[in-house]
Amino acid sequence: xxxxxxxxxxxxxxxxxxxxxxxxxxxxxxxxxxxxxxxxxxxxxxxxxxxxxxxxxxxxxxxxxxxxxxxxxxxxxxxxxxxxxxxxxxxxxxxxxxxxxxxxxxxxxxxxxxxxxxxxxxxxxxxxxxxxxxxxxxxxxxxxxxxxxxxxxxxxxxxxxxxxxxxxxxx
Numbered sequence: 001x002x003x004x005x006x007x008x009x010x011x012x013x014x015x016x017x018x019x020x021x022x023x024x025x026x027x028x029x030x031x032x033x034x035x036x037x038x039x040x041x042x043x044x045x046x047x048x049x050x051x052x053x054x055x056x057x058x059x060x061x062x063x064x065x066x067x068x069x070x071x072x073x074x075x076x077x078x079x080x081x082x083x084x085x086x087x088x089x090x091x092x093x094x095x096x097x098x099x100x101x102x103x104x105x106x107x108x109x110x111x112x113x114x115x116x117x118x119x120x121x122x123x124x125x126x127x128x129x130x131x132x133x134x135x136x137x138x139x140x141x142x143x144x145x146x147x148x149x150x151x152x153x154x155x156x157x158x159x160x161x162x163x164x165x166x167x168x169x170x171x
Contacts, residue, residue, distance in 0.1 A: 038071055038074060039075070042072065046068060049065055
């Protein structure tokens with residue numbers, strides 16, 4: 001941007017709080033300008049400020065100085081917004097990677113759990129078979145040592161004799 005002639009001073013508009021700036025007949029919206037272009041505008045404003053100081057137009061030089069400060073704030077804000085955007089992207093990727101890692105660990109643990117359950121079921125079935133075999137062997141051994149013949153009690157022997165006697169008498 002070049003300094004304006006004194007006749008153009010009536011055309012100048014300045015919005016020091018906003019992002020629009022009109023030094024000549026063209027208005028510039030710095031919020032839509034890329035970061036590297038803002039550097040160019042800052043340099044142009046500094047040159048304009050120096051030219052104004054050389055020409056003795058100190059009010060215009062002060063306005064240019066204020067505009068450089070404003071442009072630096074806009075540049076810092078753009079840098080901050082860009083850094084924040086990059087941080088969000090990195091955070092999102094980190095969260096996605098973390099979720100993927102959690103899913104993989106869960107799957108791995110589920111597989112391990114299923115494998116351990118299978119092993120335990122096999123051990124349980126083997127244990128049941130072994131216990132059944134031991135029980136059968138124990139019963140066989142018990143039968144050998146303690147026969148199942150029942151020794152009749154005295155009462156029972158007496159009742160059997162009576163029954164035999166009645167059968168004989170009936171015949």
